[in-house]
Amino acid sequence: MTADMSAFSSRLHFFGDLTFLTAHRIGAEQSQAVDAPKLPILRTMDGLPYIPGSSFKGAWRSYTESILRTLQAQPGLIDNLACLPLAEKERCLTPDVIRRIKNGAGAGASQEQSIVDTRLRDASCWTCRVFGNGQLAAKVLVKDLYIDPARYFQTEIRDGVAIDRDSGRAKGGQLYQFETVPAGAAFSLEILVENATPAECGLVMLGLNAFMRGEVLLGGAKSRGLGWCKLEPKWKQSEYVTTNDPDDLLTYLFRPADVKPVGLTGQESEAWVSAFREAIQVKEGKDA
Numbered sequence: 001m002t003a004d005m006s007a008f009s010s011r012l013h014f015f016g017d018l019t020f021l022t023a024h025r026i027g028a029e030q031s032q033a034v035d036a037p038k039l040p041i042l043r044t045m046d047g048l049p050y051i052p053g054s055s056f057k058g059a060w061r062s063y064t065e066s067i068l069r070t071l072q073a074q075p076g077l078i079d080n081l082a083c084l085p086l087a088e089k090e091r092c093l094t095p096d097v098i099r100r101i102k103n104g105a106g107a108g109a110s111q112e113q114s115i116v117d118t119r120l121r122d123a124s125c126w127t128c129r130v131f132g133n134g135q136l137a138a139k140v141l142v143k144d145l146y147i148d149p150a151r152y153f154q155t156e157i158r159d160g161v162a163i164d165r166d167s168g169r170a171k172g173g174q175l176y177q178f179e180t181v182p183a184g185a186a187f188s189l190e191i192l193v194e195n196a197t198p199a200e201c202g203l204v205m206l207g208l209n210a211f212m213r214g215e216v217l218l219g220g221a222k223s224r225g226l227g228w229c230k231l232e233p234k235w236k237q238s239e240y241v242t243t244n245d246p247d248d249l250l251t252y253l254f255r256p257a258d259v260k261p262v263g264l265t266g267q268e269s270e271a272w273v274s275a276f277r278e279a280i281q282v283k284e285g286k287d288a
């Protein structure tokens with residue numbers, strides 16, 4: 001198996017529709033304008049609400065990490081599925097590990113970058129290998145999600161009460177207003193997954209399946225019931241191509257831009273999840 005990330009080995013191009021069942025709020029910076037709510041939503045240049053790809057990816061990654069941290073604590077399953085990327089000492093690649101790899105065992109300063117990259121990847125947890133960390137580029141890229149103008153009317157302004165975090169009581173009657181996008185808003189989702197193994201595609205699907213079941217909430221004010229959404233995959237529009245199948249690859253690379261994609265059925269996803277499930281079992285005698 002090659003670990004050279006400069007070479008192409010596979011690409012999954014996933015499309016879907018993300019529809020909100022409740023209102024949601026992805027906030028911009030506080031507004032200073034008098035006629036605007038203090039806490040406006042994020043908008044495109046045309047004034048329409050949108051969801052940055054990084055917001056979707058953040059919620060997706062957090063969900064995946066929480067599930068995988070539970071799984072890796074189970075007997076019989078491998079223990080490097082997820083780390084705590086925000087805590088320096090709980091990361092898979094701690095500063096110590098990075099230093100040790102970069103200084104390389106005896107290879108000196110001339111140690112090839114590709115060897116360093118492979119070792120950094122091997123020392124990273126599964127989640128970091130897919131979603132990236134300070135040393136590894138992410139294999140998943142999420143485009144900003146744009147709203148379907150036909151399914152959107154007007155934002156709503158809600159009143160909030162500032163809560164004192166210590167006492168849990170209202171902070172001297174301080175009111176603030178925040179803007180939300182109403183239920184029914186629909187966004188198009190586009191994700192590229194580059195050079196993931198079938199098992200890593202399974203990890204990708206673990207989170208996307210949860211979005212399809214409506215179990216991952218997006219944006220702020222979740223405790224007030226905001227952010228419930230559901231992902232509808234568009235398998236026919238999605239594509240998967242790998243160098244394991246040279247014919248497919250050539251067709252894919254040389255097709256004219258206006259030719260429709262071959263499309264997926266959705267069953268590929270089940271095979272990836274099975275590959276992931278198989279890969280995370282501890283293999284007897286492997287490290288003996």
Ligand SMILES: [Zn+2]
Binds near residue numbers: 084085125
């Ligand atoms: Zn990690």
